[in-house]
Amino acid sequence: MNRLLVSLLALCAxxxxxxxxDPILVPEVSQHQINLQQGFNGTDLLLFGAVLTPEGSRAAQxxxxxxxxxxxxxxxxxxxxxxxxxxxxxxxxTELRSAPSYYAVASTRPIADIVDEKTAAIYExxxxxxxxxxxxxxxxxxxxxxxxxLVARNVDAGLYREDxxxxxxxxxxxxxxxxxLPSQVPIGRYTAETFAISEGRxxxxxxxxxxxxxxxxxxxIADFSQNxxxxxxxxxxxxxxxxxxxxGRLFALV
Amino acid sequence: xxxxxxxxxLSVNGFVIVGLxxxxxxxxxxxxxxxxxxxxxxxxxxxxxxTVAAASAASQVTGASVSGVFFQSRRGGVDYHIGxxxxxxxxxxxxxxxxLFRLLERIGQIDTVISILYVLLLGxxxxxxxxxxxxxxxxxxxxKKIAAKKRRHxxxxxxxxxxxxxxxxxxxxxxxxxxxxxxAVGILTMLMGIGGGFILVPAMLYILGMSANVVVGTSxxxxxxxxxxxxxxxxxxxxAVDIVLASMLLFGSVTGAQVGSQFxxxxxxxxxxxxxxxxxxxxxxxxAFGLTYIPDDIYTVAPL
Numbered sequence: 001m002n003r004l005l006v007s008l009l010a011l012c013a014x015x016x017x018x019x020x021x022d023p024i025l026v027p028e029v030s031q032h033q034i035n036l037q038q039g040f041n042g043t044d045l046l047l048f049g050a051v052l053t054p055e056g057s058r059a060a061q062x063x064x065x066x067x068x069x070x071x072x073x074x075x076x077x078x079x080x081x082x083x084x085x086x087x088x089x090x091x092x093x094t095e096l097r098s099a100p101s102y103y104a105v106a107s108t109r110p111i112a113d114i115v116d117e118k119t120a121a122i123y124e125x126x127x128x129x130x131x132x133x134x135x136x137x138x139x140x141x142x143x144x145x146x147x148x149x150l151v152a153r154n155v156d157a158g159l160y161r162e163d164x165x166x167x168x169x170x171x172x173x174x175x176x177x178x179x180x181l182p183s184q185v186p187i188g189r190y191t192a193e194t195f196a197i198s199e200g201r202x203x204x205x206x207x208x209x210x211x212x213x214x215x216x217x218x219x220x221i222a223d224f225s226q227n228x229x230x231x232x233x234x235x236x237x238x239x240x241x242x243x244x245x246x247x248g249r250l251f252a253l254v
Numbered sequence: 255x256x257x258x259x260x261x262x263x264l265s266v267n268g269f270v271i272v273g274l275x276x277x278x279x280x281x282x283x284x285x286x287x288x289x290x291x292x293x294x295x296x297x298x299x300x301x302x303x304x305t306v307a308a309a310s311a312a313s314q315v316t317g318a319s320v321s322g323v324f325f326q327s328r329r330g331g332v333d334y335h336i337g338x339x340x341x342x343x344x345x346x347x348x349x350x351x352x353x354l355f356r357l358l359e360r361i362g363q364i365d366t367v368i369s370i371l372y373v374l375l376l377g378x379x380x381x382x383x384x385x386x387x388x389x390x391x392x393x394x395x396x397x398k399k400i401a402a403k404k405r406r407h408x409x410x411x412x413x414x415x416x417x418x419x420x421x422x423x424x425x426x427x428x429x430x431x432x433x434x435x436x437x438a439v440g441i442l443t444m445l446m447g448i449g450g451g452f453i454l455v456p457a458m459l460y461i462l463g464m465s466a467n468v469v470v471g472t473s474x475x476x477x478x479x480x481x482x483x484x485x486x487x488x489x490x491x492x493x494a495v496d497i498v499l500a501s502m503l504l505f506g507s508v509t510g511a512q513v514g515s516q517f518x519x520x521x522x523x524x525x526x527x528x529x530x531x532x533x534x535x536x537x538x539x540x541x542a543f544g545l546t547y548i549p550d551d552i553y554t555v556a557p558l
Contacts (some may be wrong), residue, residue: 041256041265065412075558087370087545088552090362095558146473150552183265214329218260225261225493231491234401236497237482240317240504248321 283514347440
């Protein structure tokens with residue numbers, strides 16, 4: 001009798017503990033390679049996947065899902081225009097060591113409702129939590145102004161985006177988010193990260209990579225212009241002189 | 255029709271670019287200007303990065319001036335002697351322009367300097383042209399003829415050392431004058447993506463005092479080679495020449511130029527000049543507006 005009770009308790013404990021264990025996250029991206037070539041006019045990237053309990057069954061509770069697509073970071077100079085003597089000129093600047101060239105975040109609910117500020121800052125969830133690493137000591141107020149400026153500028157350019165409610169979860173298992181990449185996406189290796197969040201805690205995360213690259217003739221032209229500048233210049237001159245001359249000849253016949 | 259530009263790194267509507275080329279082509283056929291002063295700002299308004307716009311516009315001007323040079327040289331309208339001195343100056347100018355470009359880019363003031371140059375140059379030259387053509391139209395109406403200005407080079411030109419004879423232009427002046435003029439235009443071509451015809455022609459007439467029948471041909475000759483040098487310089491330094499963009503512009507502009515020259519033969523030259531003056535002034539105004547009105551892009555990003 002006692003032994004039965006003990007084993008029953010043990011089973012209960014196992015189930016209980018098992019329930020508290022981290023869920024399994026199976027993420028996938030619709031395209032692992034994005035090719036910039038003729039006809040490319042931006043694309044939608046689908047980040048989707050499944051959240052399961054450790055036993056592999058459907059989750060008993062709702063998880064919040066946050067997906068982040070981040071382009072390669074770069075060191076940039078951020079300049080701010082101010083009105084000097086009646087005209088707008090670049091008057092102030094700051095250097096940022098790790099500005100993402102592209103950043104998109106989508107979530108099931110507003111991020112402020114899902115996690116507290118500390119967690120959001122640690123995982124860089126949301127445009128206001130980007131870690132830009134300014135170079136040199138500037139005061140926090142100025143830093144905040146510049147960060148907001150960079151974000152506003154890149155949101156306008158379509159390179160930074162935040163979509164609260166952009167992740168939909170069906171049957172507590174399958175989630176999906178559609179993220180827009182505009183035609184001017186920078187090339188490089190992107191990371192797509194997925195976070196499952198429960199009660200303000202990131203309980204599971206997984207990441208995969210997406211490569212954005214130029215392909216075919218576009219890549220050839222870009223490489224040519226970078227590696228053989230002189231020959232590329234000659235080609236451009238040849239094309240322009242040739243076209244001008246040809247047009248003159250053709251219209252002389254008309 | 256979406257076309258992906260491999261150097262500008264974005265996709266544009268091909269018809270818009272060809273149309274833009276055609277528009278400036280028509281202008282260049284009608285007025286004998288390269289049209290770079292219009293292409294570059296319009297491309298920037300369309301969203302193409304300023305450096306790529308300026309670099310690619312230069313090769314469009316090359317294409318637009320080729321058939322003009324052939325035509326002028328057949329009718330003996332090119333003074334190769336003074337033209338070559340100016341081209342040498344132009345090549346030196348593109349080199350200086352490239353250095354200035356890099357310097358201004360580093361201190362973050364390139365866009366402002368380009369805009370100010372546009373406002374000053376287009377504003378003053380457009381104003382002068384408008385004034386002249388209004389005077390000419392008035393004189394035509396009242397039937398009076400305005401006395402042609404006596405052709406004479408500027409006193410400053412006379413004070414330069416060393417003198418060469420330029421027979422076709424009818425000049426005996428220091429070669430430094432055309433060299434410096436070519437150099438100044440070369441700098442502007444590099445910075446602004448313009449051919450500089452609308453600056454060169456009045457400068458050759460009123461500063462150098464060249465004989466009028468070789469002015470247009472010689473300025474086209476200078477523009478042809480200076481824009482070639484500019485394209486090469488951009489290809490080597492800024493690497494911002496987008497050959498796909500340039501080809502579309504060229505396609506539009508070389509066709510437009512032929513249409514424009516048909517137009518020009520049918521309309522009165524004085525009125526044409528007034529129209530051109532108004533267009534030039536409008537571009538200057540738009541640029542001035544961009545400088546003084548609160549800009550959309552308070553923040554700009556450049557790679558470190």
